[in-house]
Amino acid sequence: MTTLAERPDVARSDGPRVARSRSDRLGIYLLLLPSLLPIVVLSVFPLVRGIYLGFTDARAGRHVEISFTGLANYRELLGDELFWNSFKIGLLWAVGVTVLQFLLALGLALLLNQQLRFRGLARVLAVVPWAMPPVVVGILWKLVYHPDAGLLNEFFHRVGADALRTNWLGDFSTALPAVILVGVWAGMPQTTVVLLAGLQGVPRELHEAAAVDGASTWHRFRNVTLPAITPVIVAITSLDFIWNFNSFGLVYVLTAGGPGGKTMLPMLFAYEEAFRYGNYGYAAALGNVMVVIIVALLAVYLRRRLREAN
């Protein structure tokens, strides 16, 4: 929920001003209050409280005493094999989806940036998955992967490759890749649109100059296009990674974490801990760990990008 490309201000002089008088400032705060109050009460406060719960033994139930337990939850997490498993799957999922999403989206954006026929159709198709509720995307792909009535198995039958027919979401070895593919499909449109916007901002003269110098297509891509859209790439891949790591609805509908926990993303794991077993404190601790991991991975990624840029 972030605007990546700033809308250009019509006139800079119309930008915000510093409030001068005291009554002005009071007025501003009155205007801001209806928005800030709900955000503080139902977003900032719950978040702080959620972080705190991660250090307690909170459990479901109306009159349960909550006591501070320090790092006990985290010690338990360290020894929890199910957590490690879910964490590994979450990383595979988030990194896999983000990387594939980016590569495929970049390819599509480059194609859409050319004068090709059917470009309009591709543009429309590229946006439709984005418009679908995650639950519907899950249902849609359940239909595609369906062992008997699914498009994929029927396709393999038609091309005479019956050996490849399988229960895609139910099989231990295919479930995670199948789910990752859905994640890519669902997230690719947004990434494509952002990258395309980035590509359209690359000055034409740069390309023309490079072409005059006799640079090959690959060289021009590598040395002109790519550096120009690097900020866009870094922004969208970072956001994609966060979104993917925190995603829930899609996989909940597709596999609910199965088979045998093969697609148990950390969010699903935390959901089960909290609302199936009532271990609020433990689930919150898991949430805290996820935030720390996301921030750490992003920090490494962004630092490397920054160093490359210098």
Next chain:
Amino acid sequence: MFGKPTRTGRALQYVALTGYLIFLGFPLVWLLSTAFKPPRELVQLHPTLIPSNPTVQNFVQAFTEQQLGRAALNSLQVSLASAVLTVLVALPASYALARFRTRLGTVALGWVLLSQLFPFVLLIIPIFLILRQVGLANTHAGLVLIYVVWALPFALWMLQGFVRNIPRDLEEAAAVDGASRLEVLRRVVFPLLAPGIVATALFSFISAWNEFFFALVLVKTPELATLPVALARFVGIEGTARLGPLAAGSLLATLPSLIFFAFMQRRLSSGSLAGAVKG
């Protein structure tokens, strides 16, 4: 952009584009086809891409048997309320954010990015506890409240951008003509802001309409379930013949956001709203 590609280069580009069209398009075609297939064709050993006897029976069934109609009404109610409330609450604040620089404003906008980082699990448990305390757990009102708060940061960001595009001179001119502050807002700012208000309302409507996690956790009574939750429960019902109504319901659930995206197409392609909607 890459000058004139060679003939093989062009051919390769079309091969790649075809690949993308298949990958993006076929699952959608399959959903459409499943939604219009009669039960007999759904259970047949080798399904076809195009239904041979298309029917709207699945749509009727989705509404009568699975109570998707009620869920759709619930969703409509919750989403409309969220949209209206979000705009009402965001309007004054976005005006203040656009016209005056305050530290509070900077902090509020920073929260937009920061709030993305935190997984819902951290928020949902305390929110659940708060709502239960004030008696709003398991109600639409509670859900609306959460959706408004959830949509607010981005709504503020979006709306203040629209305010900024209204030249300040217009307001000042009206003030010089003797219009009061309120009149300036009513006569000058709001009419010009209409597209921004519509866009914000639509955004808020769609994020509520598509939302799944909070609706799943916060609303337990089946009669109060929103459409995504009802559809997800529907998935659990076994039987291949059931896929028809499921696909039909899914198609209907997609319509509002499709309309939204069609509406926003121009903005989307310019990239200015590129990060606007994330399920």
